[in-house]
Amino acid sequence: MIPEFWGNGIAANPDNYLDEDEFDSSYEGLLRLSERIGDAKPKGVPEHVIHTLPTKPYLMSKARSPDERCTICLSEYEHNDWLRDLPCAHDFHKECIDSWFKNSDKCPICRRSILENKEL
Structure with missing residues (x-):
């Protein structure tokens, strides 16, 4: 005791x-x-950090793979949808992942924090 x-x-x-x-x-x-x-720990990702993550347009290929979908909204990517690239190499619809980061700092697929090695 x-x-x-x-x-x-x-x-x-x-x-x-x-x-x-x-x-x-x-x-x-x-x-x-x-x-x-108050909150036990801060949630989500600061907006200024989210805006440092690169974005790119989705360019549809002829040989479309079945995993070419946003795993947050489950919609297939359409030509010229804006995707946000994460440091772990996963990408999502920009709007979907930005919304996700309001409550979590982790990639929805691999659960790696995007705040690792980031100065807040």
């Missing part, structure tokens, strides 16, 4: 616990809690 934890530490202090009456698990209550304590 760890004395600091069980003895006189955080767990031993009854003020660190909420009664069931005090705990509001409704959506509104959780939203208020989120506003009060």
Whole structure:
């Protein structure tokens, strides 16, 4: 047993616990809690970092491969659709991946963070 934890530490202090009456698990209550304590960790990718990722038009080839689709929206790429290239060599519709990066910093396919080796 760890004395600091069980003895006189955080767990031993009854003020660190909420009664069931005090705990509001409704959506509104959780939203208020989120506003009060903030995000546990920042989500997504800063917009200035997203704009540093290159874009290119999709040029349809005659020998179209079945994997030539955006794995976010599942639509096949059309001629001249704008794609955004990620450092991991995966690409997606520009609008799809930009929206994805509002909530995640990882490639939807390989889960590699695009923030690796980036200065924020």
